[in-house]
């Protein structure tokens with residue numbers, strides 16, 4: 246009886262959710278590819294319609310009652326009800342509140358899509374800012390470009406703080422401590438476990454990061470003919486010091502200059518039995534005015550219309566990003582159509598990030614460079630040594646940077662009234678990334694990070710994704726390669742089969758920790774990541 250009722254309720258909900266979800270995805274795609282106000286309005290309206298559909302208290306009650314019924318034995322039915330309950334819970338709000346939250350978030354998003362910073366009296370794109378921070382030797386010019394990268398913050402800081410207050414208000418009205426705690430619970434992440442693992446990672450990386458960072462600073466100081474203690478945020482290549490500097494010393498960009506990144510990626514995925522030609526054909530890959538300058542992947546209809554957005558340039562950064570987005574796309578495309586529509590999605594954001602990151606890392610794999618990208622490095626051993634060191638530092642830096650974002654955002658929601666947020670940001674950056682704050686700067690630099698507005702309480706997923714990517718790598722080494730050299734996985738159809746059979750096949754039909762346990766032999770575990778990237782303090 247209950248199982249029958251559940252079946253018809255699920256059918257009913259799916260019938261309504263499906264077109265609403267497609268409309269949201271299409272509208273966001275249009276908004277991010279055109280940047281027009283009209284498209285933006287359509288996106289806002291579509292999202293509000295979806296959230297209002299999920300705001301029905303009576304439907305939520307029926308779902309919860311069915312979940313409590315002991316008569317439902319079908320695990321796929323139970324899982325669909327669980328996910329729907331999680332989808333409804335944050336939306337059990339008055340319509341006016343939903344409208345307000347969606348509108349505020351989308352207004353800030355539109356600002357990020359269309360805002361172009363100004364430098365020397367002319368507009369400059371994100372890619373151009375990064376170019377200056379990569380190549381320019383003059384500190385004053387670097388400083389000006391870095392400051393330009395923060396101009397957006399002045400536009401969005403105030404509206405963002407207002408949005409934070411309203412998100413908290415809504416979360417508290419639903420019985421949560423604050424919006425941060427609510428988001429973690431809705432995404433099936435145990436906050437205590439997360440903070441415990443992050444604290445452990447901080448401890449394990451403190452000394453290796455200090456040592457590696459000191460070495461980087463010595464080399465940067467030499468390049469800029471100054472002393473390490475003079476270095477400021479603009480001496481590093483990434484505006485947030487998210488990525489390691491000195492990428493030109495690594496010499497990877499050379500291997501991608503003038504190359505067709507799309508063809509390289511297309512061929513690689515085809516040869517690991519995850520063909521994505523159709524995805525690439527549907528995608529929006531190159532820079533254009535008005536277009537979102539970031540990158541993402543979207544599954545429009547869960548029926549095969551998967552697309553990615555990029556702003557490709559022929560360098561290793563965009564090679565990595567392209568592989569990353571195509572990793573997401575492979576997961577989405579190869580979710581079996583036989584799964585119920587509600588379960589036809591990745592098990593968790595952190596799992597799809599892990600797949601994307603597994604692919605992204607190949608950019609630094611010399612075997613992959615040679616076999617997939619047909620690079621012919623003159624000094625192979627030297628390049629390999631530098632690439633390993635770069636990735637190590639990149640991962641140490643990622644740990645520290647995600648901690649900055651996580652601790653800052655948790656505090657932003659936990660204590661939004663504090664009037665020293667600018668200082669808190671730089672305190673965290675100095676303590677964790679060990680980058681000295683600019684003198685006499687009192688600006689909302691934190692607000693220049695788009696995620697705080699557009700993808701709130703999301704950032705931990707990037708670190709969880711890397712931890713899981715290492716878990717997957719270890720499992721693939723053991724179960725697929727049987728200890729053999731992966732050779733960049735080129736032509737390894739068994740890699741694609743492993744991912745399809747152990748991960749993609751299940752969609753969201755079980756909790757991500759259970760999926761991980763089944764696929765790799767253990768729940769979330771930072772040890773494979775530590776073993777792969779964090780040098781032990783005694784080994785020098």
Ligand SMILES: [Zn+2]
Pocket residue numbers: 569573597598601
């Ligand atoms: Zn991603």
